[in-house]
Amino acid sequence: MKVYAIAINTFKEVIRDKIFYSLVFFALLLLGASVLLSTLTLGERSKIIEDLSLSGIEIFGVIISIFVGIGLVNKELEKKTIYIIISKPIKRWQFLLGKYLGLSLVLLSYVAVMTACYMFFLYMYTNKLPWQTLMAVLLIYVELLVVTASAVLFSTFSTPTLSASYALALYVIGHMTGDLRGLAAKTGQAGARAVLNFIYYFLPNLEDFNIKARTVHAMPIPLDYLLMSISYGLMYVMAILSLSVLIFQRRNFK
Amino acid sequence: MIRTEGLKMEFRVGFLRKRVVALKGLTMEVKKGEVFGFLGPNGAGKTTTLKILMGLAHPTGGAAWLMGRPLSDSSVKRKIGFLPEQPYFYDYLTAAEFMDLSGRLFGMRNKERAARAGELLDMVGLSHAKNLQLRKFSKGMQQRIGIAQALINDPELVVLDEPMSGLDPVGRKQVRDIILGLKDNGKTIFFSTHILPDVEVICDRVGILVRGELRAMGTVGELISGTRVKSVEMTFKDVSGENLSRLENMASGTVTRGSETTATFNDPEAAGKAKRLVFDSGGEIISLIPHKSSLEDLFMEEVGKKK
Structure with missing residues (x-):
């Protein structure tokens, strides 16, 4: 109930923002x-539309996740609205979870609206509805959930600018963890290999959520791959949020 | 209702982690049903104390209890209303939505929330603005909606941080009346302020905090009793010539307007002599006003004292 109240309030906050x-x-x-x-282009026009649209949905979703995500907690601290909330009988974890769920709801609406527009455009120009690309959209949303959680985590202990840089860095590195592993396999030094392997397992493997090209080219996506990726994303979100709560719990509000 | 024992707060600021002590072992008590004024100059540690009590900051030493429970027990927050200093609210919400959110955080039911919100907006005179977004509110309106949200749960203890700051005289009187109304309903009110005349009117007891230390605590009467009459101001007329110049010599200052003269005497004895002299010389006394030390004098004295 209280988490819901905060989530709805956060939803209104973002939705009413220019x-x-x-x-x-x-x-x-x-x-x-x-x-x-x-x-x-020559050849299949629909592939270009599908590819660009899916990438666009992802990129702008990431921008919203990071820039709105870091503001979720920071704005409350800066404007001292948090005083009003935390002095009421609500636990800090409920507040943080509510904020996170509110933005997740905004992202869900964003992804839904964008996908509807993309399908509409595609249908208008090619008379085809590429249903299999919806799987890519689903995983984009899971990826956005992970990025948002990391933005919230950074904003519980850092300034907005730094939080944004950290979250952006995490997004970029998250897409290159495969390369890190490749590097680890090739390097001769045991120490370096251990460090690279640690980073590979510790950071989120965001490339897991990238099935855009495969769906655009109608390659088969096994169901268990889809389910594994979703579970992986949600577990990662839970871990990051738990860490955020631990940090947020000890914080003094100035 | 509120008890603190040796409450300490230290901050580390800046790159060099310089130590700043905001509270140096605060021990005090606020009793049930009283209006307690927490006074102190800016930076004395008033807001820090309130933040600790409201669970917004963790003390570095000492302990505090709200309604007999330690601060870690957040269930007492149910019975507490809080208005932060210079409150900022969610700009994008309307007054009614904001009150609804406040009620939800107390787990109030839909009907109860709506009824209570309407009642409170009425009480603080904002019913006309209930569908207005909070960013369009004036400062006085913000302060009033702040008080309304603090009362949504019908709290037993109301904690207000600088409720009168930034308000015009009309707004201040409204806030004063609200506080007195709450007291009549048996609520305990703990508020910080540096607007002293209000304190004398509405507080049962006050505490004066200076640089993180409680310098004085008691009823306003207790604190300023024993302070002598500081000066006497006497206005008289129809005294002239030599008698008038004798009176002028006895007084520390005089102002003459037409046949009326107002003289100020630094001690009551001189004023007594002067009074007789006015009678003896056939003059008439229009007014005689003794000036006693006020809470403000005490406050200035405490603030001025070195440790």
Whole structure:
């Protein structure tokens, strides 16, 4: 009930923010541009639209996750609205979880609206509905959940600018952990291999959530792969949020 | 209702982690049903104390109890209402939505929430603005919605941080009336302020905090009793010539307007002599006002004292 109250409030907060709309506007612009670009290509126009649109949904989703995510806690601290909330009978973990769920709900609406627009454009221009790409959208959403959780984690102990840099770095490195592992296999030094392997297992493997190309080219995606990736993402979210709560619990509000 | 024992708070600030002591072992008690004014200049540690009591900051030493329970027991928050200093609210919410959110955090039911919110918005005179977003509120309105949200759960203990700051005289009177109304309903009110005239009017007891130390605690009467009459101001008329210049010599200052003269005497004895002289010379006394030390004098004295 209390988590729900905070989540709904956070949803209203983001939805009534102009920055959110400008990001959505640019994301839609990219979808439109993908249709335009597809006219310049030879061969299958739909692949261009699908590829660009899915990437656009992901990139703008990540931007929203990081920049709105770091503000979730920081804005409350900065504007001291948190005083009003924490002085009421609500636990700090309920507050943090509510904030997180609120933004997850916003991201869900964002992904849903964008996907609907993308499917609509595609249908208009190619008369086809690529249902298999919805699996890619699903995993993009799971990835956004992981990125948002990391943004929340960083913002519980750091300044907004640093939090944004950390979260962005995590996103980029998260997509390259496969390379880290490759490097670990090739390096001769045992110490370096241990460090690289540790980073590989410790950081989220975001490439796991990237099945855009495979769905666009209609390659089969096994169901257990899909379920494993979703469970992996949700477990990672729970771990990051637990860590955030541990840090947030000890914090003094200035 | 509130008890603290040796409450300490230290901060580390800046790159060099310089130690700043905000509270140096605060021991005090607020009793049930009283209005307690927590006074002190800016930076004395008032807000820090309130933050510790509200669970917003963790003390580095000492202990505190709310309604007999230690601070770690957050279940007492159910019976507490809190208004932070210069409150900021969620700009994007309307007054009604904000009250609803506050009620939800207390786990109140839908009907109860709506009824209570309406009642309180009415009490603080904001019913007309209930569908207005909070960012369009003036400072006085913000302070009033802040008080309304603090009362949503019908608390037994109301804690207000600087409830009168930034308000005009009308707003201050409204806040004063609200506090007195709460007291009549048997609530305990603990508030910090540096607006002293209000304190004399509404507080049962006060505590004066200076640089993290409690310098004085007691009823306003107790604190300023024993303080002597500081000066006497006498206004008289129809005294002239030599008698008038004798009076002027006895007084520490005089102002003459037409046939009326106002003289200030530094001690009551001189004023007594002067009074007789006015009668003897056939003059008339219009007013005679003794000035006693006020809470403000005591406050200034405590703030000025070195440790």
